[in-house]
Amino acid sequence: MPAITVDDVLVLPRLPRQDPATTSFRPVRRLLTAPSGYEGEGFPVRRAFAGVPMSELDPFIHLDQMGEVDYAPGEPKGTAWHPHRGFETVTYMIDGIMDHQDSTGGGGTITNGDTQWMTAGSGLLHIEAPPEHLVTSGGLFHGLQLWVNLPRVAKMSPPRYQDIRGREAALVTTPDGGALVRVIAGEIGGHRGPGSTHTPITISHVTVQPGAEVDLPWRSDFNALVYVLGGKGTVGTGRRPVHTGQLAVYGSGEAIRFAAADRQDAHTAALDVYVMGGLPIREPVAHYGPFVMNTRAELIQAVEDYQAGRLGVVPAERMPHADR
Template sequence: MPAVTADTLTLPRLDAAVGRARTIKSVTRGPQAHEGEGFPVTRAFAGVSYQDLDPFIHMDQMGEVEYAPYEPRGTAWHPHRGFETFTYMIDGTFLHQDSHGGGGIIENGATQYMTAGAGVLHIETPPESLVMSGGIFHGLQLWINLPAAKKMIDPAYQGLNGDDVKLISSQDGGALIRVLAGEIGGFVGPGKSQTPMAIAHITLAPGASVSLPWNPMFNALAYTLAGAGTVGEEGPGTNTAKISTGALTVFGHGDRVVFTADETQDSRHNSLEIFLLGGLPIREPVVAYGPFVMNDKAGVIKAMEDYQYGRFGQIPDDAIQPFHHRH
């Protein structure tokens, strides 16, 4: 799981986090499914109430899968309205193109934001070279809600390289923290979203523990990408829970979040890998239907009509398409 890595002993250090450790509200596991043309995903937020997720809507872990030659799959052109997508590629390569002129390559620790806003058509697909060769493919796609006042803003695109990520370490150097978006302990990541939030990918060495300051106004969610450990802290008014690959932790209120890696990890990753996210709740009604996330049913019907009448823009003349090998 390369993403972006560094020697933690050479990085800036987080100050010791103060205040109350957040309690553990729930630990759940999402079901496996297939998306687009058939790539395997884990529906990370399945079964969790929107009140706990707000301002987030949906998250898929794409892979982790090792494809044989000709197996990689993507999505065909499809619409979105009313939210932003955040895509993080840990392993492998995705091509992105949209009807608003956005596009690029997302690979090896890179992130990408697409603000769908009033409406956009886009595609995400592995390049021909990856389809031909096969290989490891692993990433995350997160849907971030937009408040009613911003649902119909102009679409926008940000492509960020892995090198843009802000790298910091825990107080003792046992954890590498990649700040992908927002601010954690005074360190700011490159991603800029319409909804205030923070996102990080944390790698903890076996036996390491980290306590991160977390905006008390934000919710806090942690998805376990790999490894095993504990969330939370023992003490009066706090609790802990065990986590392992595929677990989503919902935290309660507090000032900081705590993770501890087990002393023994599986040999394939040899670390506890956490995708940590949280944002300012929007607290508005949500009606989601497929790729449309609106405030009411009328908004969804209007989105479907606008899409059918071509009001989301046009697929570009130079559009990339899913590569299918012809035997």
């Protein structure tokens, strides 16, 4: 699980040490195991938010862990052309390569440690797929796609993109150097990531070495979610055991705690977690497939606009593999 790493974490800035006497650590409210399924043209995913009430996810909507899978030649898969309106997709590639193209003329490639932040806003069509050379050769594929809701005032804003290279993330470590914290968006302990957001949120990928414990300062008005990408460990001050594919939903407080087990398996040398939190929007959510609006009437309008071609058309110049 390479993403972006450093040879020596001890040269990085360090997060402040949390004082248990003055800091309110968040309890773990809920612990769930993500069910497995398939997305797009048939690539495997874990539905990380399945079973969590929307009130505890707000401002987030959906999270898929894509893979981890080692494809044989000819096996890599992506999605067909499809629409979005009313929210943002945040795609984080850990291993492998993903190409993107859309009906506005945008596009690009993300690979190890990169994030593509797409604000769908008023709507577009897009496609995500492995490049042709990866389809031919096969290879490792592993990533995440997070859906972030937009507030009512921004739902019909023009689409826009942020291509965040892995090297742009703020890299910090814990007081004892036991973890590498990659801040992709928002701020942790005074260290700010490059992602620009409509709603205040924080997103981070943290790698914790065996036996190490992490205490992250966390805004008290944010929710807090920790998803285990790989490895074994514990969450909360009660040290509830967790493993790959599980989501911990934390309660209120000023800091979150998680730790890596002393022993990991041969495939996962450390505990890797994706940490998310944000300021709840607290608006009605009407969600249907690739549309996230505030009312049923707005959903109906989104479907009608898509069917009428008002969300764009598939461009004549398409990615080489887009018509398979």
